[in-house]
Amino acid sequence: MTAGERTPLLEARGVVKSFGRVRALRGANFTVYPGEVVALVGDNGAGKSTLVKTLAGVHSPDEGQLLVDGRPVAFSSPVDARAHGIEVVYQDLALAAELQPSANLYLGREIMRRGLLGKLGFIDDKEMKRRGDRSFHDLGVRIQDTSASVAAMSGGQRQGVAVARAVMWADRVVFMDEPTAALGVVQTRNVLDLILRVRERGIAVVLISHNMPEVLEVADRVEVLRLGRRVARFERGNVTMEEIVGAMTGAIEHKENHA
């Protein structure tokens, strides 16, 4: 396995996380290598969302280790994860619909005016819009009127804004939690293209998805979670949909390398 020779960008080792009596993660492993698209798949309740939130600093693990570039790290909040270049596009997108797209891109990290005005708290909307427009253009997110509010946009465009925001701040990894679940055929196509463009920039993408054809199309690797554990890893080209689904449901037992 070629992947094993590289140093993982982000790694979870033996992560355990319980909520009351529910053991969401039971020693889960997960690995992201630099510049790849890795799909994280699993049935409902397999622990995907918990794992993502743990890696994004929303939850702290009860047991186990997180590593960035092979070095152990501890995230006490999403801000810590962001400081390591990790961003998440949540399923609900977390956009302020009444604000413009550029205001959303820079929300909480506004560009301030120079000099005295900046010290007084004035923000530089023009510059944010200029950079935002460029970022949408570079990513191929087509928004006709970027001075209109996000509320006026289609689902695909909103997804585009949320992804652009994550990419703008992520140096290393972008997590996307079911980015196409609510989208139509054409919009889904756009988001998948977007994922590949993000990878071209050297940013790794973790795609959480239920849609197997989609996973097979864009993912370089697939990691399967079942009952709070990683049960299988596949490389692109060496796997069929049946194998993935088999691993998800437990119909096919795979040997997990670690632990």
Add this chain to the structure above:
Amino acid sequence: MSEAANTAPAEAIAAPDDDFDREQPQPWWAKLVGGSSIWIGLILVGLIAAFAIVEPSNFVSVANARNISTDAAILLVLATGQTFVIITAGIDLSVGSVLVFAGVMSAKAMDWVGGEGTGTIVVGLISALFFGGLWGWLNGFLVAKARITPLIVTLGTFGMALGAALVITGGIDEREIPYDLIDTVGTGRLFGEIPWLVIIALVVAAVFGVLLAKTRFGRFTYAVGSNAEAARRAGISVDRHLIKVYALAGVLAGLAGWLSLARFGTTTIGGHATDNLQSITAVVIGGTSLFGGIGSVLGTVFGVFIPAVLQNGFVITGVQPFWQQIAVGAVLIAAVYLDQLRRSRNR
């Protein structure tokens, strides 16, 4: 593909390869109705024009403009704070009572310092701002930290602040207001023409209008009202920001209390029971959305002046002034209906 073959799959094929291009630019009138405060400004201009045509000699005069704006000044200060609160998707019912309480504490402080002069007046101002801010802070703390709905929190402090003012004064208005305050801020005019009350109110509106539109504080205010969870995930301390916004509304209510002392020369304890509703009406007529995330102080300025112009115009044109209440109520409902239309179109 022919028009007749307008079945669902055909539509999918006929659709452009890209849904990102689906949005059409809005026509100019949609932008007017949908967004800015220009629309409501036009209504105000229309009202003024109508009264000016009907009664040119009496309505169009410096003295009358002064009357209208003096009456509106204190309400504008309250409504400016209310604008911030409503943009966070909150509401502040306590402003009138906080005004009264701050006025009482201001009068007490000035009485305690004694004398006339600038020093005494400034002590009164600081006292008013402080005690106004205190109630505002309490509102914000209860809304943000105890997570009690703003309607109930501020309904509670509405009663409490007025009750406290009554307890402190024994229910009797404080009339020992330094004459210097009344003579300058209360009835004084810049160049003998523009009342200081009006100048102070407009400066407050301008400063906080800019704060809302151009600064990070304003941006956070919109973000918290638009989607508090998104703001939280973006690293904004939503609780702290809410407390600041309610405290700001309290401080401005305190300022209004001090202005009210200056104008009336007494604490007017019984006279502010409907200030909250008037300020909310002004803010909503001005295009600020009760659902949060949308609004401007400029709109609120228009929203304050529309009822004031109606009241004054009806008196001058000899219409029974009671019609003002009916007209303002109708404008309020229309404003909220437009807001809902705008939202349903966008979702």
